[in-house]
Amino acid sequence: MRERTRIKLWSVGGGKGGVGKSIFTLGLGICLAQMGKKVILIDGDLGGANLHTLIGVRYPQVTLEDFLLRKVSRLEDIVLKTQFDNIGLICGADDILGAANPTYTQKIRLIQQIEDMPADFVLLDLGAGTSFNTLDLFNFSAGKIVVFTSQVTSLQNAYGFIKSALYRKLSRDYSKDEDVVNFLYQMGTKDTEVDLHSIRDLIEHLSSEPDKKVRLQRSLAEFQLFLLINMVKSNQDLKSAEIIQTVCRDFLSLEPQVLGHLAYDPAxxxxxxxxxPFPIFQKKGKAAASLKAIASEFLVSNRLAPVMSTRAAPSPAF
Ligand SMILES: Nc1ncnc2c1ncn2[C@@H]1O[C@H](COP(=O)(O)OP(=O)(O)O)[C@@H](O)[C@H]1O
Ligand SMILES: [Mg+2]
Structure with missing residues (x-):
């Protein structure tokens, strides 16, 4: 029997800096709050935190660092009130090596407490790059959004980010299966014993071991991605999502869905x-309008809910 639940924790990643991850996280949070939902924004950019500046907080008194260093034991206690109704903010850690490099246990503790926070939605704004910290936070979140623009470099980084996150997840899911881990490492390198180039090749390779094959397909089905195209100036820019969808399907056996887009808007x-925040600065601006449509999806649509199933969910790519 399948049941659908609403996702509470959404991570916003994308690999490249300056593509609008923070702008989108903040804008979506503001829109959801205006629709009456309790929202907590978390600046997960460990090293380049600036979400507080975007929302008008100049000098954060407490940050995620205080929680990670155990100066504060409850995550709830570092949520700052903002000048906006229904929106709380957890500011990012400063660029202090120790704090910006939490252990796996610290990350698990963070995610567990996020799930218990008194909010309808928790939006986690991630930093650029593909560090293990960023990938882990992304992978621990049930909701996964990848932001990119139509620029070639942004598309490259977005795909690289998705691939790194998926490989990180599979390496963890199969840490005890030397066979699969070896193939993950070999994939993409030329001199492999077996001709492996994509996750599809790996699945075919596992045909003789149906249990493993089904498990892998389940892991892939769990990795549900949503794409957000930012700074859209023309219909042509919207097509960049198809490029990401094609490479994800061909090489990673993933089927990302398009969440929506934000128009380029000088405002x-x-x-x-x-x-x-821009939806407050210019309520009827182009970017604000497209954002509202996306926020509505979060409230009404089952499209954004994960499918929980005790049976293996077959990956549509096979
Ligand atoms: N839709 C948009 N239209 C115009 N400018 C944008 C848009 N989205 C982002 N920007 C610009 O890009 C800059 C970087 O955005 P930001 O969210 O900080 O990127 P990231 O978090 O990915 O590093 C913003 O300061 C803003 O000037
Ligand atoms: Mg940012």
């Missing part, structure tokens, strides 16, 4: 400079 930059 966003002005809002940043005024330390005001």
């Amino acid at each position: 966003v930059e002005t809002a940043v400079n005024q330390m005001t």
